[in-house]
Amino acid sequence: MTHLTIASTRTHRLFTGVTMTAIALLLAGCGNSESQDKGAGKGGAGGAGRGPTTVGYVVVQPTSAAMVTELAARTSAYESSDVRPQVNGIIRRRFFTEGSLVKRGQPLYEIDPRLYRAAANEAQANLQSARANQEALRIQAERYRPLAAIEAVSKQEYTNAIASARQATASVAQTSAALETARINLKFTTVPAPITGRIGRSLFTVGALVSASQTDPLAQIQRLDPMFVDIQQSAADMLSLRRSLSQNGIVPTTAQVRLKLEDGSDYGQTGSVEFSEALVNTETGTVTLRARIPNPQGILLPGMFVRASFAQAINERAFLVPQEALSRDAKGNATVMLVGQNGKTVQKPVTAARTQGRYWVVTTGLNPGDKIITQGLNNLRPGAQVKAVPANSPQVVKPPQQGKDGQQQGASQSKAG
Incomplete structure (x- = not known):
């Protein structure tokens, strides 16, 4: 029991000593912090000792903006055309590959031409008959002319002969037109491409009956x-x-x-x-x-x-303003920060509805020669005193100099924020 009591007493003393030591160190740390804060306050913390903030600016001038x-x-x-039949008949052949490029006038389909070839032959025969009849009536009218002059035939017979010759001439013209129509219809049995382009799928196959009055095209180009x-x-x-x-x-x-x-x-x-x-x-x-x-x-x-x-x-x-120089408020209004008189900042609202490359196109709110701040805008407030230098200027660093107090002082001069 005596040994346990002695050990307990020593442990209590050791714990008490450690606690007191920790409290003393904590108080000392607080004292050092207060002294450091006081020293910093005397030295002008918060930038008072550093002088005005250096910012970079650009000078804007009106320019042309699309x-x-x-x-x-x-x-x-660019061009679109339906391939349609112009005569009635059965499709006998197809001459193109679906989806291929076709040229204007290239044959695409063949419709059974036998009926149209026969019609053309008939029209040709009718024309020959009309021409033969025309020749006979013309000769007859010429023969009646001298006979009518000596009154060997009546004038009425001569007049009828002339009229018959003229009717034969008109019949020749009619049959000639009929032959031309028959030949055109025969030509229409071959369906050509109306334009040059890429043809789609064929909507009618070989053996299908087509007509000139149908609503659906054969294909589309x-x-x-x-x-x-x-x-x-x-x-x-x-x-x-x-x-x-x-x-x-x-x-x-x-x-x-x-x-x-x-x-x-x-x-x-x-x-x-x-x-x-x-x-x-x-x-x-x-x-x-x-x-x-x-x-x-x-x-x-x-x-x-x-x-x-x-x-x-x-x-x-218009004015082209770098995008980094423009900001917007909670309502979406665009503003820029300018270098005003006496080196103080001025916030100015502008109208910028669109961009052009890396610039905002400002249409109202700026004047020629305004100095817009593009660098050093972080935490910059209107009315702040700044040191303005052209944007992207190099920073000139001077070599260390020996101060009066025997310590080296590094002086640097910044030309861009």
């Missing part, structure tokens, strides 16, 4: 190079654009069209706007603008949805 519009569009074939792009623009936007032309430095321009495909990739070729329709769609309230664009690779197909971007006008009094 008013680019991006709208939904849909592609359509589409010319895919170049292609039309039908762009839908709201009538309100077009009206606003027309009102703004020749005002505020906005002038019209030739619209070069660029496309963005459905997968988000850019289409490499560029085109131009051909015309704008002179009517508004009553269902959608839009106006259709048609552009023509090359399609040598066959990437564009009729009916594809694309995004078309093009410039309808040029603003000659």
Whole structure:
């Protein structure tokens, strides 16, 4: 029992000593912190000793900026034609491969020509008969002429002979026209390609009966190079654009069209706007603008949805502001920070509805020669005193100098924030 009591007493003393030591160290640390805070306060913490913040600025001047519009569009074939029969009959042969490229005038189908060949032969025979009859009546009228002069035949007989000769001439013209019609119908038994382009699937097979009055075409041909792009623009936007032309430095321009495909990739070729329709769609309230664009690779197909971007006008009094210099408040209003008089910052609202490359296109709110801060904007407030230098200026670092107190002082001069 005596040994246990002694051990317990020693443990209690050791614990008490460790506790007191920890409390003393904690108090000493607090004292050092307070002394350091006081020393920092005397030295001017928080940037008071560093002077004004260095910021980089750019000087803006009015320039020409294209008013680019991006709208939904849909592609359509440059030329499209239905292959239709012009005579009735049974299809005997097909001369093309579905999906291939066909040339204008190339034979595509053959309709049974036997009936039309027989009709042409009959018309040819009728023409020969009419010509023979014409010749006989002409000779008869010539023979009656001297006889009528000596009154060997009556004048009425001579008049009838002349009339019969003229009727024979008219009959020759009629049968000649009938022969031409029969030959045309015979030619129509071979159905040619009306345009050059890529032909689709055949809707009728060999052995099918077709007629000139049927509603369904035999096939369809589409010319895919170049292609039309039908762009839908709201009538309100077009009206606003027309009102703004020749005002505020906005002038019209030739619209070069660029496309963005459905997968988000850019289409490499560029085109131009051909015309704008002179009517508004009553269902959608839009106006259709048609552009023509090359399609040598066959990437564009009729009916594809694309995004078309093009410039309808040029603003000659716009300002191009780097995107990093513009910020927006909680309401979405755009603002920039300027270097004002006496080196103090000024926050100014601007109008920036679109971008051009890495710049915002600012249409109102700026004046020529404004110094817009682009660097050192973090935690920068309006009215703050700053040291403004041109943006992206190199930083000049001076070598260390020996101070009066015997310590080296490193002086650096920053020209860009």
